Amino acid sequence: MGDIVTQYKKAGGGEKKEHLYKILVIGELGTGKTSIIKRYVHQFFSQHYRATIGVDFALKVLNWDADTLIRLQLWDIAGQERFGNMTRVYYKEAVGAFVVFDVTRASTFEAVTKWKSDLDNKVQLSDGSPVPCVLLGNKCDQAKEGLVNNASQMDEFCKEKGFIGWYETSARENINIDEAARFLVTKILEKDRANKLGDDVRDGDTILVDGKDPSNGPVKKSCC
Numbered sequence: 741m742g743d744i745v746t747q748y749k750k751a752g753g754g755e756k757k758e759h760l761y762k763i764l765v766i767g768e769l770g771t772g773k774t775s776i777i778k779r780y781v782h783q784f785f786s787q788h789y790r791a792t793i794g795v796d797f798a799l800k801v802l803n804w805d806a807d808t809l810i811r812l813q814l815w816d817i818a819g820q821e822r823f824g825n826m827t828r829v830y831y832k833e834a835v836g837a838f839v840v841f842d843v844t845r846a847s848t849f850e851a852v853t854k855w856k857s858d859l860d861n862k863v864q865l866s867d868g869s870p871v872p873c874v875l876l877g878n879k880c881d882q883a884k885e886g887l888v889n890n891a892s893q894m895d896e897f898c899k900e901k902g903f904i905g906w907y908e909t910s911a912r913e914n915i916n917i918d919e920a921a922r923f924l925v926t927k928i929l930e931k932d933r934a935n936k937l938g939d940d941v942r943d944g945d946t947i948l949v950d951g952k953d954p955s956n957g958p959v960k961k962s963c964c
């Protein structure tokens with residue numbers, strides 16, 4: 741899968757395309773993955789830290805343009821999972837990813853390379869190319885520590901490690917999260933057009949995800 745495209749009639753008579761994209765959110769413990777997703781999907785932030793166990797899910801629907809609706813299936817993977825052996829399962833069929841570090845803790849930046857290698861070793865697009873991945877330096881509302889203070893070195897780091905770009909974000913202050921997501925989705929759409937990531941679903945077909953409408957909650961796998 742990766743991407744499921746549905747075409748359906750718009751009120752005006754034309755056809756509207758609908759894409760379903762699986763996006764991973766990975767990185768060290770406590771870097772703010774869950775907070776970024778909560779901010780992005782629910783416009784909500786909490787100071788309270790509750791570690792994610794295993795994986796969590798959220799769905800964000802984007803009215804991309806007049807002809808395109810995009811559903812982002814966000815996979816919020818626990819920081820502790822890099823030491824487990826489940827990431828291969830979780831990464832399956834992803835078409836985009838965010839690797840998150842905490843700008844106040846340089847150790848979380850040092851772990852970024854390990855997360856990126858884990859990703860690249862375990863999942864590729866159908867043409868064998870790496871999954872487009874954006875690096876997020878979160879908690880930029882706080883004092884920064886390490887390489888993140890040097891933008892040109894960060895650019896260089898991203899080029900070297902195969903990130904398509906990087907952003908400083910704050911889930912607390914709602915900084916750059918929409919922008920980073922828009923950037924990633926733009927790249928995914930480009931890849932999709934070049935590469936046809938998924939199957940077309942005929943007009944009138946219903947997308948079922950584990951037997952449920954994906955707009956109703958966590959989704960895992962699509963079928964039709």
Ligand SMILES: Nc1nc2c(ncn2[C@@H]2O[C@H](COP(=O)(O)OP(=O)(O)OP(=O)(O)O)[C@@H](O)[C@H]2O)c(=O)[nH]1
Nearest residue numbers: 770771772773774775787789792819879910911912
């Ligand atoms: N100041 C500040 N704190 C943040 C920000 N984002 C997250 N936090 C705090 O950082 C802590 C950890 O956030 P989580 O979103 O739970 O981190 P996580 O990456 O999901 O952690 P795991 O699930 O353990 O992997 C929480 O106390 C959040 O309130 C931010 O942008 N700024």
Ligand SMILES: [Mg+2]
Nearest residue numbers: 773774791792
């Ligand atoms: Mg979490």
